Amino acid sequence: MLEFVDFAGVEGLLRPEERMVYDTVHAFVKDRVKPNIAADFEAGVFPLHLVSEMGELGFLGPTLKEYGGAGLSDVAYGLINQELERGDSGLRSFASVQSSLVIYPIYAFGSGEQKARFLPKLIRGEIVGCFGLTEPDFGSNPGGMRTRAVKSGDKWLLNGSKMWITNGSIADVAVVWAATNDGIRGFLVEKGMKGFSAPEIRHKMSLRASVTSELIFEDVEVPDENCLPGALGLKFPLMCLTQARYGIGWGALGAAMDCYETAVSYAKSRIQFNVPIARFQLVQAKLAKMLTEITKAQLLALQVGRLKDEGHAKHYQISMLKMNNVGVALDIAREARDILGANGISLEYPVFRHMCNLESVKTYEGTEDIHRLVLGQYITGIPAFEPGKVQG
Amino acid sequence: MNFLVFVKQVPDTETKIQIAGDGKSIAEDGVNFIVSPYDEMAIEEALLRKEALGGEITVVTMGPNRAEAALRTALAMGCDKAVHLEDEAFQGADSYATAKALAAVVKKYSPDLVFFGKQGVGTDNTQVGQMVAEMAGLGHIGMCVKLEIDGDKIRGEREIEGGRETIEVALPAVVVAQKGLNEPRYPALRGIMQAKRKPIEKLTPGDLGLSADEVGAAGSKTEYASLELPPAREAGKKLEVEPEVAAKEIVAFLKNEAKAL
Numbered sequence: 001m002l003e004f005v006d007f008a009g010v011e012g013l014l015r016p017e018e019r020m021v022y023d024t025v026h027a028f029v030k031d032r033v034k035p036n037i038a039a040d041f042e043a044g045v046f047p048l049h050l051v052s053e054m055g056e057l058g059f060l061g062p063t064l065k066e067y068g069g070a071g072l073s074d075v076a077y078g079l080i081n082q083e084l085e086r087g088d089s090g091l092r093s094f095a096s097v098q099s100s101l102v103i104y105p106i107y108a109f110g111s112g113e114q115k116a117r118f119l120p121k122l123i124r125g126e127i128v129g130c131f132g133l134t135e136p137d138f139g140s141n142p143g144g145m146r147t148r149a150v151k152s153g154d155k156w157l158l159n160g161s162k163m164w165i166t167n168g169s170i171a172d173v174a175v176v177w178a179a180t181n182d183g184i185r186g187f188l189v190e191k192g193m194k195g196f197s198a199p200e201i202r203h204k205m206s207l208r209a210s211v212t213s214e215l216i217f218e219d220v221e222v223p224d225e226n227c228l229p230g231a232l233g234l235k236f237p238l239m240c241l242t243q244a245r246y247g248i249g250w251g252a253l254g255a256a257m258d259c260y261e262t263a264v265s266y267a268k269s270r271i272q273f274n275v276p277i278a279r280f281q282l283v284q285a286k287l288a289k290m291l292t293e294i295t296k297a298q299l300l301a302l303q304v305g306r307l308k309d310e311g312h313a314k315h316y317q318i319s320m321l322k323m324n325n326v327g328v329a330l331d332i333a334r335e336a337r338d339i340l341g342a343n344g345i346s347l348e349y350p351v352f353r354h355m356c357n358l359e360s361v362k363t364y365e366g367t368e369d370i371h372r373l374v375l376g377q378y379i380t381g382i383p384a385f386e387p388g389k390v391q392g
Numbered sequence: 393m394n395f396l397v398f399v400k401q402v403p404d405t406e407t408k409i410q411i412a413g414d415g416k417s418i419a420e421d422g423v424n425f426i427v428s429p430y431d432e433m434a435i436e437e438a439l440l441r442k443e444a445l446g447g448e449i450t451v452v453t454m455g456p457n458r459a460e461a462a463l464r465t466a467l468a469m470g471c472d473k474a475v476h477l478e479d480e481a482f483q484g485a486d487s488y489a490t491a492k493a494l495a496a497v498v499k500k501y502s503p504d505l506v507f508f509g510k511q512g513v514g515t516d517n518t519q520v521g522q523m524v525a526e527m528a529g530l531g532h533i534g535m536c537v538k539l540e541i542d543g544d545k546i547r548g549e550r551e552i553e554g555g556r557e558t559i560e561v562a563l564p565a566v567v568v569a570q571k572g573l574n575e576p577r578y579p580a581l582r583g584i585m586q587a588k589r590k591p592i593e594k595l596t597p598g599d600l601g602l603s604a605d606e607v608g609a610a611g612s613k614t615e616y617a618s619l620e621l622p623p624a625r626e627a628g629k630k631l632e633v634e635p636e637v638a639a640k641e642i643v644a645f646l647k648n649e650a651k652a653l
Contacts, residue, residue, distance in 0.1 A: 016464065017464075017588055021581055068582075069582075070580075070585050
């Protein structure tokens with residue numbers, strides 16, 4: 001395992017097959033992603049051709065043992081995310097959505113028919129999925145959603161809209177959450193269904209190498225066989241988010257490592273006052289802080305991963321992982337930008353791109369503040385994000 | 393058709409090499425070991441041939457316990473089973489002693505087609521494949537950049553100075569892979585999990601009908617006298633002037649100081 005920032009000897013805590021997974025994804029990102037990613041980011045283009053390659057190599061839905069999944073550990077899934085995000089947060093976002101927000105809910109809450117129909121193709125990267133929960137007016141408070149589905153005969157009539165949906169415009173199937181008379185349900189809305197459109201959101205300064213869209217539903221008729229039978233209530237989309245947040249906690253580490261390594265190599269080769277700037281104490285202090293934070297974040301990710309492998313990870317542990325590791329990665333990206341001076345703002349180096357991307361990663365899948373409140377509730381027993389309500 | 397692929401585990405080509413205390417070997421601490429890149433091409437060629445013709449691929453390595461990781465990589469790429477020549481007696485082998493042990497493997501398994509990479513990156517002797525062919529009494533195609541299998545014979549193109557020559561050999565035969573033969577695949581993650589269940593057979597010199605003094609350092613014809621790192625590169629010179637002036641200064645430097653013009 002080369003280029004693995006590993007101060008604490010994490011490599012020794014990985015299983016042999018997890019190291020091989022790291023090596024494969026690392027090599028893939030180095031050969032297939034890195035050479036073009038800055039140009040893709042600048043052009044605002046998602047490298048769609050990589051989807052089938054990632055599926056072929058088993059990067060999508062990798063923890064599943066059925067339907068063509070590789071049957072990997074949660075730690076291996078984390079390492080995949082880390083290495084994809086070493087390339088770009090946009091690519092990791094694609095994979096997070098496909099694996100944790102589309103494959104996972106269909107596998108966990110879907111019917112046998114739905115699984116057989118969608119999972120093999122999603123895992124192979126032959127089709128793309130997206131996940132619609134957030135709405136223009138409901139981000140941190142998804143329970144207030146306005147999108148509604150009304151049952152009529154053997155169909156559901158879907159109306160409303162979803163916002164900031166990764167993969168939306170390229171998705172063949174959307175896992176859409178809508179309020180019904182019984183509570184929130186999940187629907188598999190397919191590309192081409194009448195009244196369903198997914199315009200792309202343009203003019204983003206972040207996640208430019210990723211597709212972000214709005215989903216619009218105008219009297220979309222969704223057959224009852226496309227309703228997820230095993231999900232009723234807000235708890236179910238939140239279970240999906242817990243899966244995705246776990247992967248993001250690892251993914252942010254990849255971006256942080258790329259920034260740290262770029263800063264180290266730049267500091268050692270950039271000459272000012274006739275010496276490399278790495279010779280200066282202020283620069284060394286920054287690098288020492290970066291390495292320390294990466295190391296702590298790695299150990300947190302690995303431990304939460306092992307708990308998840310044993311089926312014991314709690315959602316608040318995953319909240320801490322996502323909150324801490326993304327926050328640390330963003331700080332590291334900013335410090336790395338500073339060490340690179342003016343060169344730091346150029347797309348010739350990855351740090352500014354990572355920094356812009358991480359601003360989104362900080363906000364999506366539960367903002368940093370919401371995760372703080374999840375921990376606040378864990379500590380005090382009082383849910384602060386439900387104003388006026390005190391646990392009695 | 394049954395295939396045998398020989399691979400060697402070598403330090404990653406990006407590793408910074410340090411010489412060990414004995415002055416004759418490299419320090420392994422902190423070194424990342426990989427399958428030699430030419431051997432990956434040998435594996436890939438065997439996989440392509442198996443996909444077209446069917447059969448079974450056995451991947452073989454000689455090396456210490458850590459070399460098992462190279463076999464797992466080959467199994468993850470799609471090889472069917474593995475053989476590991478792992479015994480203290482095998483240690484310290486030069487090309488001759490290595491070829492002697494590997495030729496015994498070829499005789500034991502009687503494959504139809506044997507693949508080698510052209511060299512193990514690091515020691516770069518570039519002779520084991522050809523020596524094994526000779527010792528096992530098989531024809532070979534060295535530096536192979538293109539291969540066709542035609543019934544009971546193979547035809548391959550071999551790189552030579554300024555061109556290529558086409559060679560035909562009757563099976564069983566040895567093919568030595570050169571860059572250009574193919575693009576090795578990444579081991580798919582499904583393959584990595586499947587590789588865990590594939591068998592690795594461990595062999596000692598005795599299993600190959602060889603005595604301990606025919607293999608390893610004892611059976612070698614050469615030995616390392618010493619290793620030295622190349623001299624450290626001196627710092628470059630940077631010209632921070634207008635391009636026209638810089639061009640003149642570089643020409644003057646090449647003429648007067650480097651004496652290259």
